[in-house]
Amino acid sequence: xxxxxxxxxxxxxxxxxxxxxxxxxxxxxxxxxxxxxxxxxxxxxxxxxxxxxxxxxxxxxxxxxxxxxxxxxxxxxxxxxxxxxxxxxxxxxx
Numbered sequence: 001x002x003x004x005x006x007x008x009x010x011x012x013x014x015x016x017x018x019x020x021x022x023x024x025x026x027x028x029x030x031x032x033x034x035x036x037x038x039x040x041x042x043x044x045x046x047x048x049x050x051x052x053x054x055x056x057x058x059x060x061x062x063x064x065x066x067x068x069x070x071x072x073x074x075x076x077x078x079x080x081x082x083x084x085x086x087x088x089x090x091x092x093x094x
Contacts, residue, residue, distance in 0.1 A: 001054050009055075024048070030077065036086035042079035046072060 012020060024045065031042035053068040060068065 001051075005051065005055075017030040036082045038080035039082040042082075046079070049075070074082050 003021040014075060026043040027041045027048075031045060034041070049068070050072045057065070
């Protein structure tokens with residue numbers, strides 16, 4: 001996986017140090033505030049976090065692995081819940 005996405009790792013390493021944490025923060029805030037379309041931001045954040053988890057998996061301890069798996073499972077569940085609740089409420093309101 002690191003070989004296939006090495007170009008992205010290189011590109012990220014060329015950005016300022018605040019770039020990746022800033023993007024994560026913006027995606028998280030958009031996902032939590034802008035409903036239901038913020039769910040797309042949360043799904044993108046899940047993909048980014050899952051990719052970073054896969055790359056760091058061999059050096060993680062057990063607690064780190066458990067926490068990352070919970071986040072990689074919990075974020076998309078929350079994002080899909082945003083969509084389902086929003087569109088269900090639209091259908092009920094009609």
